[in-house]
Amino acid sequence: MTSLFSSYYGYLYLSVAMTIMIFAVHSFQAFFERRRMHQQLSRYLSRQLSHHF
Amino acid sequence: MQAILTKLLTAILTPKHFYRISSRLLWPLIFCFFITLGYGLYGGLYLAPSDYQQGEAFRIIYLHVPAAFLSLFIYTIIFLCSVIFLIWRLKLADIIAQCSAALGASMTFLALFTGALWGKPMWGCFWVWDARLTSELILLFLYFGYMGLRAAIPLMETRAKISAFFAIVGMVDIPIIHFSVYWWQTLHQGASLSKLARPSIANEMLFPLISMMAAFFLFYGIVICLRAGTEIVSRERKTRWVQECLT
Numbered sequence: 109m110t111s112l113f114s115s116y117y118g119y120l121y122l123s124v125a126m127t128i129m130i131f132a133v134h135s136f137q138a139f140f141e142r143r144r145m146h147q148q149l150s151r152y153l154s155r156q157l158s159h160h161f
Numbered sequence: 162m163q164a165i166l167t168k169l170l171t172a173i174l175t176p177k178h179f180y181r182i183s184s185r186l187l188w189p190l191i192f193c194f195f196i197t198l199g200y201g202l203y204g205g206l207y208l209a210p211s212d213y214q215q216g217e218a219f220r221i222i223y224l225h226v227p228a229a230f231l232s233l234f235i236y237t238i239i240f241l242c243s244v245i246f247l248i249w250r251l252k253l254a255d256i257i258a259q260c261s262a263a264l265g266a267s268m269t270f271l272a273l274f275t276g277a278l279w280g281k282p283m284w285g286c287f288w289v290w291d292a293r294l295t296s297e298l299i300l301l302f303l304y305f306g307y308m309g310l311r312a313a314i315p316l317m318e319t320r321a322k323i324s325a326f327f328a329i330v331g332m333v334d335i336p337i338i339h340f341s342v343y344w345w346q347t348l349h350q351g352a353s354l355s356k357l358a359r360p361s362i363a364n365e366m367l368f369p370l371i372s373m374m375a376a377f378f379l380f381y382g383i384v385i386c387l388r389a390g391t392e393i394v395s396r397e398r399k400t401r402w403v404q405e406c407l408t
Contacts, residue, residue: 116218119278120206126274127224130267131380138387145391149398 167249174253176393177402183386190382198376204369221279223370227377229272232300233335235265235381239307240332243325252396253389255321258328259311260388264381266304273297284348292341293349296334303331 205223212219242258245251276294277287288294310327314320342351362370397403 116216116282119218119282120220123221123224123275123278130271134264134384138384142387142391145394153404
């Protein structure tokens with residue numbers, strides 16, 4: 109561990125890991141929010157249509 | 162003149178148009194993001210030669226500079242959207258400002274985090290109360306304040322107005338961050354990206370950096386397409402066009 113940080117690679121890997129984590133959190137959250145919203149609305153609309161007919 | 166501009170903006174920048182355009186743009190943006198990210202990481206972490214003073218630690222630049230640049234850019238976008246919302250009352254401007262804030266805060270945090278990790282081997286410490294670092298930390302608090310304000314006000318119209326005023330007042334920090342390295346004696350270096358100054362950055366180092374910056378901007382585009390699309394559908398769920406889109 110000490111040699112990893114003394115050669116500076118440790119700092120670099122930690123930076124890459126944090127970047128990947130932030131990108132992953134934002135993209136997954138955005139994708140799942142969108143999917144959940146579409147599913148909720150589809151259910152709502154199908155209920156509306158079934159009431160209508 | 163203003164009436165014509167208002168009509169034009171409200172006709173073009175409608176949530177409906179934005180939703181359709183963003184849905185079409187999403188996959189091309191994702192494709193371009195992976196291409197630029199792949200080249201940027203490969204070029205920056207493997208192809209670029211190590212720096213003659215900083216050695217391998219300089220490679221943090223490929224994450225730190227794009228994150229810092231995007232943190233300032235996103236706040237500027239929030240500011241512009243706030244001004245547009247207050248003048249023309251465009252709902253879309255408020256939606257984009259709302260959806261940008263979380264990513265802006267994350268990018269500011271990433272810039273501070275990678276900066277601290279770069280500072281330790283170069284300066285001997287993770288943090289100094291330097292003008293650039295402190296003003297960037299204030300930007301993080303501004304993002305938190307903006308998001309907190311939005312979360313605290315339940316009424317949509319009031320929330321949009323008050324948060325727009327907050328974003329406009331907070332804009333004063335952006336030029337301070339940018340010019341802090343020129344206005345004060347700072348430990349943080351000046352502008353890294355210059356082809357005109359001597360010595361300038363080598364092309365082997367510059368091209369991956371530009372590619373990484375493009376990847377970060379494309380990621381912002383992807384997140385906005387997804388989040389703003391979701392927010393638009395949520396706000397306009399009772400309108401006919403949303404119901405037509407989803408049935």
